[in-house]
Amino acid sequence: MGANPRGCLRACSLAVRSCLRSFIDEAGVPPAFIVGLSGGADSLALALTVIDVASRAGIEVVTLTVDHGLRTGSAHEARRVADLAASLGARALVETVRVDGRGGPEASARDARLAALRFLALREGAPVLLGHTMDDQAETVLLRLARGSGPSSLRAIAPIRRDEDGVTWLRPLLGLRRADTAGACAQAALTPVEDPTNAIDGPWRAADGSALRRSAVRHSVIPALASALGVDPVPALARTAALCAADDDALSEWASGLLAVSCEASPAAGEGSLALVVSEVSGAPRAVRARALREVASRAGIRLLSGVHVDALDDLIVAWRGQGPIPLPGGRATRVGRGTQARILFEARSPEPTRDGG
Template identity: 75%
Template sequence: MCADASSRVGANPRGPLRACSLAVRDHLTSFIDEAGAPPALIVGLSGGADSLALALTTIDVAARAGIPVVTVTVDHGLRAGSGEEARRVADLATSLGARGVVETVAVDGPGGPEGAARDARRAALRAVAQREGAPILLGHTMDDQAETVLLRLARGSGPSSLRAIAPISRDDDGVTWLRPLLGLRRADTEAACAQAGLTPVEDPTNDIDGPWRAADGSPLRRSALRHRAIPALASALGVDPVPALARTAALCAADDDALAQWARALADSATLGEGYDSEKARPSLAVSDLLGAPRAVRTRALRDAARAAGIRALSSAHVDALDDLVVAWRGQGPIDLPGGTASRVGRGANARISFVAREVGDPTAPDPT
């Protein structure tokens, strides 16, 4: 008979198992101190070492606090026998003391197999979290953080993107995502599972020669980073790059928070008030206030104002065009944005940047095809 989580972890665990347990306990304590004790905890459990170590220690910590745990194992249906494998993982979670459930999803969205699977998995987790009224715990580690930083560096990202994976994040729909293991390494979770006598599931999609490929037939980008780029960096630099990359994410997060706070203050002072641009109550920012701010702050304020108007998913080209309305005005505009437009209206001290969201079914909207 399989021992439950608390029996496997023990009263005084050592080594990597202790590190995982303390990380989960400290993270949950901080969350509960701020938000209160949730009715349950949702753990995303693929069966791999990271999520299995997370599930084990979360079930143990939660049991001591009297909080039930629901593990969610998502069957993507992309491999033969995946449903049976998902059921075994859920049964293991049940034996450890959780309520193990399997969610079957269809992977048919945009972004290739990796992106579509991630979106389907997150949607399944979100649905369970909303049903239970509970936060979701994910098993991302420092290694995942380093990989994410490198992927975003390759796209030419700034601090907002290079902050990478947040320890705690909240969606607009109120769902909270917790990542207690970001300070630990993948080797820690593997060793913790071994200490507890648990055998993780090996996912072939994580292999460099796995069944999923990029559009050009090469390995998936994250797999290539994991198996080739990071080892090459370690060899070239003579030092493990993962802690430094994770530290970069933390520093960018702090800088981004400061810039965002400054931008909110700028937007508040520059906002001309509802109804300033006629009966449509278009959000408007005074150009004179924006001109005195550094570009990094100014563009954040413009992006925030666009978001307040219901205009989202702005690219760097959109942001550049918005900023040109402020600092390189030559009579251009209106600027077409995803879901709306922005224009410079008025002259001199009365000049302002005005945002208008496009109504659903607007005949002036660009044809998406």
């Protein structure tokens, strides 16, 4: 690339350099950086610039190309992509995964790919970089809007995230467009892989036979919005994600402060049971109460609450009429006591014993 690239290569390089420098300043120098490399323009531009920036700092780059085994010739294609990464200076790996089809082919393939990357990250003790762009961010916002989502969901793709396994996921290119990554590949004389599953008429279809939802948003919805509004909607949708992220962080911080004075252990109801003091949370805004309720349930071992569950739980606080226990996934919640002694008690259900008694 050279010490001072121009144009799209420069934009990608600056974004990657800023991301890696921030990570190193906060977490220290990692043993390596892992790049998820499909061979498409986004991941190829990412791999190229990460290899260039990291090699100058003496840090190894490991690329992982996942072969989902869903297309004829996919193994050869994955090997070709890995060979290209190796020629650029990476330790290039190929992993063949099994896609079980649960949740649809797109979601199943994504889950298998992320699982392979997570396993490698834990083995190497290294962060993972992914090539999502502003266009991906805009598509995600629209898909979540269509489902009816609040700020926690509309914050969409996070530029940096640390998951429950301790793996850090970095997305340096969220401020750039697909045109930037395609331009960077062209400047570097690299030919990206064209994945037919991303096409509107690709081989993977939704359950009703129509195009996959993301492909439909990419090829139909966003162009239609641009035509109807007379402006490119992608930057505004990405800005929506950033604004929602800031709002969600503020509301979550408020809820955490509320829980510090309102959540208490309830050993009399069983180990791990928690109680929420009604008088402490009843005056908080609905958005803050909802976050507090979800967090207490999670701490008690109850997860995956739907909006219906949260509404029923909130009624125990602000619309109490003597209703009984609220059944929840993996447990229940009950209002107990009166006046200032009123509590919402969260109890996780004990797991069912297996047939062999385990």
